[in-house]
Amino acid sequence: GAGVSQSPSNKVTEKGKDVELRCDPISGHTALYWYRQRLGQGLEFLIYFQGNSAPDKSGLPSDRFSAERTGESVSTLTIQRTQQEDSAVYLCASSHTLGASLVGELFFGEGSRLTVL
């Protein structure tokens, strides 16, 4: 497809289980971001990937959170031993860059809504 694709769109899990969220960015976009949005709240930066550079993991809230990206394509966000406070919508966005600089806005996926019971 032409846009950013995320899966699953909805995930309900039990506390303590691991979950994996997937993001397929727009082809050719070297920059990829993960954000978390709790109900009625703003966007909380989690992690940023730029090409083959080391990712900026400064926003990951705990060591239960990790993310990987294969080259300049698919990314997965993994949450281990989920807690109820992890319930949120996880948004992925991608953008085009020129060298290391963004050249425009982010394009967002529809998000993965995670509910931890």
Added chain:
Amino acid sequence: ELKVEQNPLFLSMQEGKNYTIYCNYSTTSDRLYWYRQDPGKSLESLFVLLSNGAVKQEGRLMASLDTKARLSTLHITAAVHDLSATYFCAVDEEWGNDMRFGAGTRLTVKP
């Protein structure tokens, strides 16, 4: 650390009225973005402002950027119900690529 502050966070206005949303940020940047989010939906880009003094307009919305004051405004002219949404500003730090978002302004336009 880059901080982005929006105000107001909640805005209820009558149709036909004008209002301005403000976005302040804490570090040097000449790249600022405005996004719109409808309830239950993802974010879509509204404006990209890439230099001091940049002004962009689309319909009843106009965005401007003052990099010296580290301030962007989103001005709403003669509001209509369809503009009801949450509006986010975001800043791309000059020497990094952390795209940081404000908390959002939830706009409700009433008849």
